[in-house]
Amino acid sequence: MKILVAISKVPDSTSKISFKDNNTQFDEAGIQFIVNPYDEWYALVRALELKENLGGAVTTITVGEANADPVIRKALAIGADDAVRIDAEPVDALFTANQIASFARDKGYDLIMFGKETINYNGSQVGAMAAGLLDLPYVSNASSLEVSGSSARLERDIQGGSQVIDVDLPAVISASKGMAEQRIPNMKGIMSARKKKLEVVAPIEAPRHTEVLSYSLPEAKSEVKLIDPDNPTELIELLHKEAKVI
Amino acid sequence: MNVLVFADCQDGKILKSGIEAVSYASRVVEQFGGTLVTATYGTEDSSELEKLGEVGAETLFVSKTNQGTPWSLTEYLSALVRERNIELVVLSNDFTGKAILGLLGSKLDAGAVNNAVDFPKNENGFTVKSQMFSGKAFGEVRITSSIKIIALLPNAVGTVSNPKSLSIKYFEGDFNSRIKIVEEKKLETGGTVPLPEAELVVSGGRGLKGPENWGIVEDLASTLGATTACSRPVSDLDWRPHHEHVGQTGLAIRPNLYIAIGISGAIQHLAGVNGSKTIVVVNNDPEAPFFKAADYGVVADAFEFIPKFTEALKAHKANNA
Numbered sequence: 001m002k003i004l005v006a007i008s009k010v011p012d013s014t015s016k017i018s019f020k021d022n023n024t025q026f027d028e029a030g031i032q033f034i035v036n037p038y039d040e041w042y043a044l045v046r047a048l049e050l051k052e053n054l055g056g057a058v059t060t061i062t063v064g065e066a067n068a069d070p071v072i073r074k075a076l077a078i079g080a081d082d083a084v085r086i087d088a089e090p091v092d093a094l095f096t097a098n099q100i101a102s103f104a105r106d107k108g109y110d111l112i113m114f115g116k117e118t119i120n121y122n123g124s125q126v127g128a129m130a131a132g133l134l135d136l137p138y139v140s141n142a143s144s145l146e147v148s149g150s151s152a153r154l155e156r157d158i159q160g161g162s163q164v165i166d167v168d169l170p171a172v173i174s175a176s177k178g179m180a181e182q183r184i185p186n187m188k189g190i191m192s193a194r195k196k197k198l199e200v201v202a203p204i205e206a207p208r209h210t211e212v213l214s215y216s217l218p219e220a221k222s223e224v225k226l227i228d229p230d231n232p233t234e235l236i237e238l239l240h241k242e243a244k245v246i
Numbered sequence: 247m248n249v250l251v252f253a254d255c256q257d258g259k260i261l262k263s264g265i266e267a268v269s270y271a272s273r274v275v276e277q278f279g280g281t282l283v284t285a286t287y288g289t290e291d292s293s294e295l296e297k298l299g300e301v302g303a304e305t306l307f308v309s310k311t312n313q314g315t316p317w318s319l320t321e322y323l324s325a326l327v328r329e330r331n332i333e334l335v336v337l338s339n340d341f342t343g344k345a346i347l348g349l350l351g352s353k354l355d356a357g358a359v360n361n362a363v364d365f366p367k368n369e370n371g372f373t374v375k376s377q378m379f380s381g382k383a384f385g386e387v388r389i390t391s392s393i394k395i396i397a398l399l400p401n402a403v404g405t406v407s408n409p410k411s412l413s414i415k416y417f418e419g420d421f422n423s424r425i426k427i428v429e430e431k432k433l434e435t436g437g438t439v440p441l442p443e444a445e446l447v448v449s450g451g452r453g454l455k456g457p458e459n460w461g462i463v464e465d466l467a468s469t470l471g472a473t474t475a476c477s478r479p480v481s482d483l484d485w486r487p488h489h490e491h492v493g494q495t496g497l498a499i500r501p502n503l504y505i506a507i508g509i510s511g512a513i514q515h516l517a518g519v520n521g522s523k524t525i526v527v528v529n530n531d532p533e534a535p536f537f538k539a540a541d542y543g544v545v546a547d548a549f550e551f552i553p554k555f556t557e558a559l560k561a562h563k564a565n566n567a
């Protein structure tokens with residue numbers, strides 16, 4: 001099994017989000033960056049499990065600048081064999097997908113794995129776009145993945161339930177909760193990660209079709225109205241007459 | 247601007263999120279001019295298809311044999327885009343919309359914006375407001391490609407009535423799925439609205455102490471006609487099924503009413519629910535962070551308050567029936 005796992009760098013999930021330069025830039029001051037949870041906990045760990053059972057190698061790929069290297073090392077510490085970084089700012093989903101697809105195209109990967117979405121842009125686009133560009137079968141939102149021979153069986157979450165899917169390899173997959181369990185890197189992993197190969201590749205020319213002009217925060221909630229616990233009717237009245245939701 | 251909108255269908259029923267997308271698209275056409283083409287699949291039931299005519303669909307394509315997989319839907323919609331000179335594709339940001347958005351984007355060389363929460367503007371180029379950072383912020387995103395795609399967040403703009411007479415065209419031929427569906431499994435929801443579409447949601451956290459205590463949550467939910475949800479530790483502990491998990495790493499929802507019982511209100515939980523129109527928090531710790539995000543708060547032991555609240559609701563329902 002030759003597996004490529006796309007991992008992205010995102011602000012830690014506890015981050016307080018704020019913006020600078022007149023709300024045109026995400027303010028990175030004081031932000032901890034992590035590997036996107038879906039990429040790390042599910043896609044990467046399942047790829048490592050498949051490699052442990054079936055042999056092969058797991059490579060990670062990231063579109064990003066040098067400041068992404070620490071989170072790439074984290075993925076190496078968890079157990080990826082080597083890493084590739086396409087040296088470009090990942091501003092647009094199609095641009096990012098083009099970088100990944102162009103790198104993967106002739107390398108004979110059996111599986112190319114993505115997270116179901118990044119927790120910053122929540123795009124759920126890059127994986128599907130890479131599948132489209134590579135013209136490969138695509139299974140989104142997969143909560144399980146088993147490989148036998150040259151095909152895979154997956155369970156995919158859909159509205160109101162799930163589907164069991166068979167697909168021929170090579171295929172592109174996006175991983176959601178359930179596919180694997182988070183792994184904490186151990187000391188040995190962290191030490192060996194320093195010596196693993198992190199190859200930096202120049203980006204290709206590709207279109208950028210979207211750009212964020214400005215950011216905003218949700219309107220602040222007004223002060224909470226506290227209700228006397230002995231008077232549940234008061235809450236019902238408020239929900240009925242004031243909020244008009246029941 | 248010629249607009250194609252896709253309304254997803256399941257078990258022969260058009261999804262509410264699809265109807266909302268059609269209503270949105272018909273209002274975009276009113277604003278920008280052009281023609282509207284609507285596409286669906288999986289039903290020939292005229293009472294279902296009429297629901298789309300009620301919110302502005304006129305030309306409606308129905309693909310008869312489509313399997314509804316990401317690739318087969320992508321090829322279906324791409325064919326319509328080419329045939330009808332479409333400049334904007336509107337999807338709903340539901341499970342199907344998310345699965346096809348990127349395939350369609352790469353196939354049409356189109357810029358795509360998902361999680362749209364408002365109508366597009368034409369002031370600084372073509373822009374649309376999109377929810378980002380798992381609900382913690384929004385971005386105004388400009389799309390510069392000639393074909394554009396928007397996926398609308400469910401329950402963001404609502405639907406308005408705009409009845410039109412439907413002209414239905416059946417679309418023959420299947421498209422390659424590239425995957426084989428071996429089996430479909432349905433969630434046991436006991437007939438309640440699925441969580442992504444629910445307007446009323448009652449959610450429980452670790453404060454409920456164990457799965458055996460979920461009766462008070464379920465009683466309240468069934469009295470309200472609400473759908474149940476839970477925090478992540480609750481589904482991780484298998485107290486509740488995974489599909490109920492809301493938050494940054496679960497479902498992001500935006501119901502009209504979200505009642506949080508025994509949930510502390512961690513930032514990752516809030517990320518998935520802070521788009522709710524009204525939030526009620528029941529927690530015995532007055533310092534629980536969730537109170538800061540709530541509209542109404544009750545500092546109380548859930549085991550005492552929730553049954554009383556449910557009884558009072560029953561009385562309210564009986565009086566207003």
Ligand SMILES: Cc1cc2nc3c(=O)[nH]c(=O)nc-3n(C[C@H](O)[C@H](O)[C@H](O)COP(=O)(O)OP(=O)(O)OC[C@H]3O[C@@H](n4cnc5c(N)ncnc54)[C@H](O)[C@@H]3O)c2cc1C
Nearest residue numbers: 451452453477478493494495508509510514515530531548
């Ligand atoms: C990367 C990452 C992603 C995450 N994603 C999510 C996510 O998607 N969704 C999510 O929910 N969490 C998520 N979490 C976890 C999150 O940080 C919190 O740990 C979690 O939301 C806490 O769940 P809880 O509120 O149910 O439990 P607790 O934090 O244990 O809170 C229980 C609450 O119940 C109250 N309580 C106790 N007894 C009673 C009683 N008798 N009556 C009333 N109230 C009572 C307590 O005062 C307390 O406030 C994520 C964490 C990480 C690190």
Ligand SMILES: Nc1ncnc2c1ncn2[C@@H]1O[C@H](COP(=O)(O)O)[C@@H](O)[C@H]1O
Nearest residue numbers: 006063090114115117118123124125126
């Ligand atoms: N800059 C990036 N580098 C590598 N992979 C990425 C990048 N951005 C997104 N991805 C992958 O694409 C998935 C979906 O991202 P998104 O479309 O932003 O929600 C993520 O879970 C990652 O697996």
